[in-house]
Amino acid sequence: MSLFRSHVLICGGTGCTSSSSDKIEERFKELVAEQGLDQEVMVVRTGCFGLCEEGPICIVHPEGSFYSRVKIEDVDTIVSEHLMKGRVVTSLLYRDKLAPPEHQLATSFSEVTFYKMQHRVALKNCGVINPEVIEEYIAYDGYKALGKVLTEMQPADVLDAVKKSGLRGRGGGGFPTGIKWEFAAKTEGPIKYIGCNADEGDPGAFMDRSILEGDPHCLIEAMAIAGYATGAEKGYVYIRAEYPIAVKRLKIAIEQAKEHGLLGRNIFGTDFSFDMEIRLGAGAFVCGEETALIASIEGERGMPRPKPPFPAHKGIFGKPTVINNVETFANVPQIILKGPEWYASMGTEKSKGTKVFALGGKINNSGLIEIEMGTKLRHVIEDIGGGIPKGKKFKAVQTGGPSGGCITADHLDIPIDYDNLISLGSMMGSGGMIVMDEDNCMVDIARFFLDFTVDESCGKCVPCREGTRRMLEILDRITEGKGEMEDIDKLERLAKNIKSSSLCGLGQTAPNPVLSTLRYFRTEYEAHIVGKTCPAGVCQALLTYVITDACKGCTLCKKVCPVGCITGEVKGLHHIDPDACIKCGACMSKCPFNAIIKK
């Protein structure tokens, strides 16, 4: 069999695909065949590389040339110059701004600073293998862990290993995984289930999506291992329908695993059998809550149930069920192969291992990163993330999505782990990190998250259904300039009640963004309420439109104003009457000289 001398890896994650990386792949295949190179050059669609800001990304191995922001026209150049003649196309290479000036051209993938600063465990195979070819997963030690478990270990040994590793739930709860598996193992069968929460509802989070799109087999292998350890023979993957690429790749992976006898009856010739089924979500954030997820799998409307009983005792169809997040599972095969001590050697005392974060918002290197627990937040934002674009000032970073809170500049030197983030009024959550700068209004941010949770509330319990809605109404009034100082007390009282009496995590954590922003940015709330201004310049109702002296007196704004509040002569400075102005913005969009500003 011939050895391909060059591999062109093209990112096939959702992000790059939406920038036509699929067409880029087609073009590569076309040109490679045309040049007669199809026996020498392998064109491969992989999962997400993580440096999403610079997508679509193509990496040519073995050189490791990191081509970024690739356009379809560029493919011709890369094929004729690099693949045919060995001349790396330096003009298309990623510029590694984190490296010293002499080393900024990313000629080798392994030298790119963004990756050197990470420790990719769950993301080990993403960007390396073709997720739709099971043999490539096997080449990188795939299914070896399952083999080891079935032939050399007892279920109790597996439970022991997972407990010793210190792995905690990566979906946000942070519950020790080994202990959860043990609860299910100790509960009477005979029927038990393994469930995977691939609903990933947090806005801005795409860690699980990338693992499913880039390395679906690690989930299959881990769930089978969990099945062996707990006595379950069936797994359900609950995956949101909004992830079509992930769903497709997981389906293919399950089929291929079955074809190869790695799923189904008598795996590796042992007594152990395991089967898997996919269930699609239908757009409800609440179905990321495990009991609502169970209800949805059972065919009921996705609404949570009181806990206890916990799913490990009574879960899907009333049977003992282990429900874990995708990323939690993704760590399991390596814990088995490399040993729990290896995993526990990373991270902090109470938060072992690594965590995948989705960096978004006002950050230069937006994308997916994986770092050891205990890394300082400052390192993530300033070093790996590359800092805030346009030289703006950092204001806060929101972690934990709609359930979390914000962390200010004063706390950037805390090591990231479950307990530290909670002590700051936030939480790890599933790993979304939204960075905010001086142009973000914290009241508006709180309102945004609350708007989301109000919409997603299932309606079953009064505190969440009614309470969050009342909180949102107050925030709406504040951002419209109709707030009063008692509103802050009302928000805090409501928050306390909702947190303590809601049935599920959605309601219990929905007030967090409000409480967190009140804790650290109270002055901003007061500015909205008392001063009736929005210091960041975001809340429309509190802004005044002003014409600066860049005005040339062309009168276009006066003509377009629907309420006639602009006065001025031809060639003279125009003026907006702030009392009559309805803040529609028509004048600003019409002005050809950018002379109108909001403040």
Next chain:
Amino acid sequence: MKSLAELEKVQQEVYRRINLRTLKGSYTVSVAMDDCGMAAGARQVLLTILDEIDQQGLENIRVVQTGCLGDCKLEPVVEIFQEGHPKTTYIQMTEEKARQIVKSHLVQHQVVEAFTIGSNKK
């Protein structure tokens, strides 16, 4: 897949085919391509090297291409890098020379002095 041995077999076979994506490599063999190199037959040299490496069952070798190195009359040129050693530059390569170099330099760790640029007295 009825046994771990089967899994191991697939793993080894496929890993050899795709490991160039992650390999650090004990040796890096760099073949100068470009218009001049190709005209002199660099592509056949490259394919021959790959074939011989495959036949010898060698594991830790990175084979990369590069652009013109400048001295076109010495093409095809192959450089071999090894960490901690000076690089070896082989000139006026042919397919037979390529096979010899793989067997001697990469397998037995012996530089083939006669084919190097240092031996080129002209």
